[in-house]
Amino acid sequence: MLFDAASPDLSISTPSLAPGPAPLSPPAEAVRAARALAPRLFAQAAATDAEATFPGQEFAWLRAAGLLTAPLAPALGGAGLGAPAATEALLDVLRHVGRGNLAVGRLYEGHVNALLLIQLYGHAAQLQGWAADAAAGRLFGVWNTEDPAQGVRLEPLPGGRYRLFGAKTFASGAGYVHRPLVTGALAEGHGWQMFVLPADAQAPALDRSFWRPLGMRATASYRADLTGLEIGPADLLGPPNAYYRQPWFGGGASRFAAVQMGGAEAVFDETRRFLQRLGRTDDPYQRQRLGQMALLRESGRQWLRGAAARAALPADAAAGPQPAAAAYAGLVRTAIEQIGLAMLPLAERCVGARGLLQPEPFERLHRDLTHYLRQPAPDAVLADVGRFVLDGHDF
CATH class of the missing domain: 1.10.540.10 (Acyl-CoA dehydrogenase/oxidase, N-terminal domain)
Known part of the structure; x- marks a missing residue:
């Protein structure tokens, strides 16, 4: 069943601004x-x-x-x-x-x-x-990962319409996302076409047994079979192959890296809370580990600031490829992956076996962050950065 957009209003409360300071943007x-x-x-x-x-x-x-x-x-x-x-x-x-x-x-x-x-x-x-x-x-969401056996393709119908065939895997939010943006192959080798599927009217068939993950369980990243669904001209987005245009395709890595960095910060926050609650703040080794974790946290925040300065993506589809922006986003993605992988064992040593018992959150945080850090082609991304700098370029 699709997520009900008419959910109760649960607005978070924010304090009113005092007179004098300029309002926030x-x-x-x-x-x-x-x-x-x-x-x-x-x-x-x-x-x-x-x-x-x-x-x-x-x-x-x-x-x-x-x-x-x-x-x-x-x-x-x-x-x-x-x-x-x-x-x-x-x-x-x-x-x-x-x-x-x-x-x-x-x-x-x-x-x-x-x-x-x-x-x-x-x-x-x-x-x-x-x-x-x-x-x-x-x-909304983005479904791009092809089913290895039968990826999505668009077969033309009269009137500019298309019938869909094939499936996507790792279709996050499947059954709840109303407007997934999907990529599919056009007939006769004419490239890849983006379209926005009205999934509340054209619901794909879901294989929920596909999603048995280590972590990120609540993302509902099922296999979605689109076979037999139909879309019209108004559902098509952009020209063929637009999805893979740079710097937007590679440059978008900074966004998921920011989410991952948030998970690493949660590990830091909860480790500090755990040690404070148990009164273990005077142990010099715990202090050293927390100092190392604080270094990692600040490093990640600086990488995200660097992404904002060096890998901001143009809002004009006519802009050029900007290889420096895509390469820097690759650095950000790689650095934050390394930060997350370094943060987890430090937290484990801090909290010990006791901290890995429920209802403490570390077991869930460990599973979710470990799983989410496994993004595709990490070695190829870093090799592309190496090629960029070996060609004499810089950021």
Whole structure:
């Protein structure tokens, strides 16, 4: 059953601004809302840590906080987080959501990704319609991973329509996302076409047995079979092969890295809380480990600031490939993966076996972060960075 967009209004409360200071900009307001929401997401995370669940309540909170529309331009009712100048704010929002719950962060990052691509390639009528969907609480996502046996293809029908065949795997939010952005192969080798599937009207067949993960259980990343569904010209987004254009394809890695960094920060936060609660703050070895974890945390935050400065993606689809931006995003992705992998064993040593027992959150955090850090082709990404610098380029 699709997530009910008419969920109760559970708006988070924020203090009113005192007279005098200038009001926060919309991107800064979005960051403040995400920061305030993170503890609430964290407190709820254990309740949805199961393969047969979806964080619907959490997305009601995101909607009430204005975060479902925040990636949209102000003219479309959003906070403008998709603008290049707002990249740091966007990454901070994603980091805070990931700090609250990595599964929610993964799903929210897919929602953001879809809305950014829609604004990059959509025409006016599409922008208005899909922005209205986001405002109504409908969720977006990106389904790109092909089923190895039968990937998605589009077969032409009269009137510019297409019948779909094939399936996607790792289709995050399947059964709950109303507007997944999907890639499919056009006939006769004409390339890959993006389209936004109205999944509440054209529901794919889901294989839930596909999703038996180590972590990120609540992302509902099922196998989605689109065979027999039909789409029309208004559902097509951009020209063929637009999805893979650089720097947007590789440069988007900074966004999921920001969510991962939020998960690493949650590990730090909970390790500190655990040691403080048990009165183990005077142990010199615990202090040394926390110092190392603080170094890792600050390093990750600096990498995200670097991404905002060096890997901000242009909002104009006619912009050139900008290889430096894509290469720097590859560095950010790699650095934050290493930070997460270094943070986990330090936390394990700090909390010991006692800390890995429920209801402590470390076992879940370990599973979720370990699983989410496994993004595709990490070695190829770093090799591309090496090729970039060996060719005499720099950032």
